[in-house]
Amino acid sequence: MPGKADVVVVANRLPVDISVDAKGKLSWDRAPGGLVTALAPVMRARKGAWVGWSGKPDLDVDAFDADGMHLVPVELSATEVEDYYEGFSNGTLWPLYHDVIVNPEFHRAWWNAYDAVNRRFAEAAANAAAKGATVWVHDYQLQLVPALLRKLRPDVTIGWFNHIPFPPVEIFSQLPWRERVLDGLLGADLLGFQRSWDAENFLRSVRRLTSEKVRGSRVTVEARSKLPARETKVGVYPISIDTQSFQELAASEEVGKRALEIRAELGNPDVLLLGVDRLDYTKGIRHRLKIFGELLRDGLVKAPEVCMVQVASPSRERVEQYKTLRDEVEVTVGRINGDYSALGRAPVHYLHQTFPMEEMAALYRAADVMLVTSLRDGMNLVAKEFVAAQVDLDGVLVLSEFTGAADDLPQALVMNPHDIEGAKRVVMRAIEMPKAEKRRRMRALRRRVARDDVAAWADRFFDDLAAAKKEHRD
Template identity: 40%
Template sequence: MRKTIIVSNRLPVKISETNGEYTLQPSEGGLATGLGSIYREGNNIWIGWPGQEITDQKDQDKVTKQLRKINLMPVYLTQDEINNFYEGFSNETLWPVFHYMAVYAHYEQSYWDAYYQVNKKFRDIIMKVAEPGDTIWIHDYQLLLLPGMIRAEMPEISIGFFQHIPFPSFELFRLIPWRAEILEGMLGADLMGFHTFDDTRHFLNAASRILPVNTSANVVSYNDRAIVVETFPMGIDYNKYAEMGKDPEVLQQVQNLRENFGNDRLVLSIDRLDYSKGILQRLQAFELLLQLHPEYIGKVVLYMIVVPSRDQVPQYKELRDEIDKQVGNINARFRTLAWHPIQYFYRSFPFETLSALYNFADICLVTPMRDGMNLVSKEYVASRSNNDGVLILSEMAGASKELIDAIIVNPNNIGAITRAIVDALNMPLPEQQRRMKQMRSVVSKFNINHWVKLFMTRLQEVNEMQKNMLARRVNQETAVLIRQQYFNSKKRIIFLDYDGTLVGFQPNIDQASPDPDLYQLLRELASIPGNDLVMISGRNHETLGEWFGHLDLDLIAEHGAWQKTKSGEWYQLPGLTDKWKKELLPIMELATDRTPGSFIEEKSYSLVWHYRKVESGLGELRANELMNTLRYYTVEKGLQVLPGDKVIEVKNVEINKGKAALSWLNHKKYDFIMAMGDDVTDEDIFKALPHKAITIKVGSQVSAAQYYLRSYHEVRHLLRTLRNRE
């Protein structure tokens, strides 16, 4: 029976031990809530670390047995692994770089080794329970290598991956020494999810610039697989927070807050201790408020909760000390006998108390320096059942892309945060309600269950898309069918493109000359009775004649502008003109002057702008600019602008590989027709040939062709099988 396997660094339980007895307490985190509906069903499983070191085998067996009853499976880690994998690589290498705080990052080989080994440990546990047909959903930055490790063991299994923290821009990500290995691991997934479009864009950019992959829109082609990268903003359990305000205990705590604070306005701040949360800047902004607006002294309180986290790590210890110092200074400077400006708590609070604070606070101040999503902002909005209150939100938090009716601030701009607090304190109730209604509608619709359903549905769609693509690959079965058709026929014609189809892609166009092996293969195929071989290329006719004129082949050069039969001379398509070149050449020269590494190739009736040597990213940018300019100038000139593999070509619209191929078919009747090509100009052949023809695209699955092969190596292998029947 098919099952879903959820994998995360931590299991959704807290384990406590008393006198050798272990008790399990369910976790209340957003992820645990959302995925509860999945892992508790049937034979589904959640795999992860139970949260503490358990070394004794008997204790491990005891805890494993307890966990299995609630569909959980533990991965036990040693203290060394916790120190180096979790505290080390995850939190001292990945966390600071991914949160744009690279100055805090440590690049230790021992951290990386532990990270690799623990990801392998997770893989081994998964392999014990995973079966063909299962779905695996891996979560977050601690397990970036895991998708690739599982893919290597089970190539056909369905794998989803979601990252809950930001993904940094290429310039930061490239600082990590093991950046290529990390990307290769992530690309083991079929569907990859991020909170924001920025994160998705950064990942695609990093993948295309670090690895030899092709990216088109949000699809990465890697190892003969299409991986989809999409944005899925995570939600919360809206109903839980909306209804908690009616709970008797919460209502009592709200009443207690009312008695304690009277008419004071409450500004709420809740964070985990971390340098990415912008806590110090928030304190500075509140201090500036009291300095510039003394009228708020005695009337506004900052209620600040900081949840303890890693406070033995030097940066975190320093941060805590600095927070203590700033809070102490502000309170000492502004307090009165009856009023303290900041109520500061360095501890976690029960859910009921947080709910009471969400319901009572006039303002919620959420200003992280960088955050994947930030669910506190959504929890506050969901709790405001009267549609009042104001949310001040950092533009660096993923939630700011959805909660656009909050007051959005730059967390580095202390003055802007101060002004935002003043605006919030003075905001009329109708304006508060207008904004809050809009935000509550968004949080209600895009809740945690919606997020889970959306991701799982999309993963199924991606798997279907991949199956459809795989069905068209020339596998052993289809190769046998092609051979049967070929050997059962008497008159055969094979159209072959050259660059990218028979030879690999070279940075220098003059280096892609034929090798002895290719010459031998073409000679043997051309010598078989009944075979007509046609080389149909975008190359200029002089080069094609020089390379292949001595072989028993027909040649079509410059996409059909020049043609030559085996024994004949070159002749050109009638009615063509090259007068348009004078107007378009300066436009291409301007693009070449602005783009180091690019160059122009001039053919008889076309101009080609090459950018294969240009820095990745810049070439694509200039190519898009040039395409737009050329389309404007060519629209009424009977010219065609064609994007290819690192090239843009402008040619007469009459020149078309499809038309050229059809003219060859008019001379003779063939009972076997095959065409192979790798770029956009070859699509004209695939579309023009009769339905019975065998058409094969090289290097890409997106095509009008019936089949595809991955590389020129596979093309040569298939052609070799056509030399004899054995």
């Protein structure tokens, strides 16, 4: 029997963190993360349903309303969290889709859990969706859901969006279950990617690994399992942030005051460099530290006149590669500080913590140069948050060319984090940039981020899904 929601979002996580006390009383807090930041305002406006995991294993919770949305929890056992999420999603797909920065692992038990969990998500979405509803599935954890959902509910219109890169066919082909993944994705009416490279990589994989016909940005999917032949459209939809809200937060008197306090606590340096990331091997944190360490070694900058704050929020701490990364980063920070600190004044301030948005906005405002050195990144919303926070127009954004944001923010200084010498030159250019050029570049970046905000991103995707629905009816 169809549900009541005309719009359903399906994502690995719910947009809230759920807690249940000893008496069985449920409470929730807004969850951190780019997807929640991006979609929560959109879903509240559309009064939709959100299907996702609670974030806690073996927590069985009925659907409930929170934060202006109808939330439909999907239960995962501890074993499924280990195999589907930590295993296949983050031990197989994540490194594979990020250019094999670390080696992916291929385990049949992980795949079986991924398949089973995707079926459960598809069933939950099918039960939540009203007749003829629009369902928007998100990210690499749920690549099988579109085809599974289409079999259950051929009446709904299905979109899927990939928040991370999609790899070249030569890398994607390593996946033993590559045809199943492609078949799962081709169950959607519209597939969205962050960059044109990602869309092209997907289309090349379809050409090379399936019998489906590709013409331009459309794939003709043959009839199967009592479903008629149809088309899947592939598009590019670079994601953004809730720009107005973040600008208002950054411009507040409290945040401005806190930004001055941060600089004072750091000894009022001439130049403050800032890095903000999840502690993940894709973010290029080690490369960033190497760049800064060599600038100090070469005498191009001096501590404490120039210092760096590196925020590295905890991430996937049970996964071995992440434990190793944390150890390597902390050893590197200690070495730089040991070599170049003045008494009581460290050149690198390393914070392995998660901060509220007010503190992040203050850090962005306090910084002179934002360093985004990702080795591979779908978009990187931190870059856009930094731009939105620059109400005084005096910050400089340095971006890795391997981020989606590099396509989206052309007035940033772009560098290759693997080219240490070249990256050092770019960072020095940012440090020495004349004030007039800073303001000109940042003014253009802020116009871009204000125009192409999260609402525009979602509206464009929903508009194209509506067009797909109309084509389906015609």
